[in-house]
Amino acid sequence: MITLLHRLPSGDVELTELDASGRALGAAVVVADDDWIDEVRRREAATAPRWAWDDTPRWHPRLLAAGVEVGRCLDLRLCHVILRGSAATVGSELHGAPRGPWDVPQSAPVATDALVVVEPESLPDPLAELRRQRAAVESSPGRAGLELLLAAESTGALVAAEMHEAGVPWSTEVHDRLLTELLGPRPAAGQRPLAMQHELDRVRAALDDPQLNPDSPADLVRSLRRAGIVVSSTRQWELQQHEHPAIEPLLRYKKLQRLLVANGWSWLDQWVRGGRFRPEYVPGGVVTGRWASSGGGALQLPKAVRAAVVADPGHVLVVADVAQLEPRVLAGLARDGAMAAAGAGDLYEGIVRSGAVATRQEAKGAMLGAMYGATRGESGRLLPRLARAFPRAMALVEEAARTGEQGGVVSTLLGRSSPRPGDAAARDAFPPETAGPPVDGDARAWGRFTRNFVVQGTAAEWALCWLGVLRRRLRAREAAGEGRARLVFFLHDEVVVQAPDDLADAVADDVREAAVEAGRLLFGEAPLTFPLTVEVVRDYGQAG
């Protein structure tokens, strides 16, 4: 059963019970804003329906703040985006509908500690939208996949809000100590940290340029060239090609500058409050279905500061990541038995054992090249050998690339489809819908995008299922009185769970078993494995 929540213009909330196709099972009930949370609490305890609402950040944070943790939802906005674009809904009213009010970015989460919260009205007519969606799904030849995808995407939205609420446990003291060790004591505003000044002095001396501004690429290129180091940019990779006394201190300076600017003291001041880092996660924020984030660069948390993620007293962090997720997903997508067999253990070692290439490094390079569309260099050269060993996998990505080059649409296993060329950049814009075959020079690039889309997008679906199953298992332990373990971080193919000490082993099992179940949900009984590295640590820096 579904229960739809709809915030009316008056601010009251309407609850409507629906069957799985969106038919009303009784009269709608309207409750005042002050009462809807208790109403949800009561119904969740009684019948645990699937809650349908326009946009999870408009509802779930307030429920969480009140201690109400719903089990399941349907995020109509996220589902709309998937169904409108999916090749599996052709012929439905939703398919390819003009951009409208449901095609907007997720709303900012409602402030839970404000004295007065002004609730925006729901997106227009959520009941009609839900029915359009159900019609599109139920008439689709890809129905089973879409049902799973919509459920997983919606559960992801719950997890995103819950992780924001939980926050990443963050030790300001450890972070400050790390910074001080690497950079020197925190300098006054506008001053360079001592360690950076030291490197800069050496660069300036080596280049004989006391006025050099190291933060200006243009100035730096000029200065390097004057010293006989002919570069056309200041990228690490290019600088490393040159032998000169200025290079090493310059690279060290740039590393430190990066740390200072991206995750230094001002980052700490801005983003860590009360021992927690609370980024906004944006489910479906990437066209492939991956999450994006905003605020504090959560998905780019450098390894150098991860030691500042420290479990609360009496708790540990269970850190798990999937080994070689994308190539394994490709093996499943393409039903490539040889590749699946190579992935029984370490996939890249397996490829070496298959005889396709000589070293693990080659296997990895070739595999990434296949999924990203390399044509030249080392990995481009190895592709034919990979194609001989794993013809089905290679054929799948080649086909996806050709489709994209011709302006066509490709889809993930569960049915998320790629945008049409020209539509991707405009996905947040409102009306203009420019689409067409890519213009010649861009065709190859679009082919690389669609080639990667099927793999990255299906891997994102695997990860959503993993997350959803794991969430269910953690909730079950809590319901059984074993203790409260919480997801606190998710990074494409990696999760961090904070668990009470005595639950560590159980949670480690949950994470592993969730991976097995995710594999089954996507690929059934296909002989695929998704091995995890699972570590129980006090701080995130000890993992990996």
Place this chain on the structure above:
DNA sequence: CACTGATGCGCG
């Protein structure tokens, strides 16, 4: 002054 695009680098 505010905005925009390019650059560079962190993550997967």
Place this chain on the structure above:
DNA sequence: AAAGCGCGCATCAGTG
């Protein structure tokens, strides 16, 4: 200056 995908963010440099 990456070859080869997807992001977010800070900064610089040029423009309005």
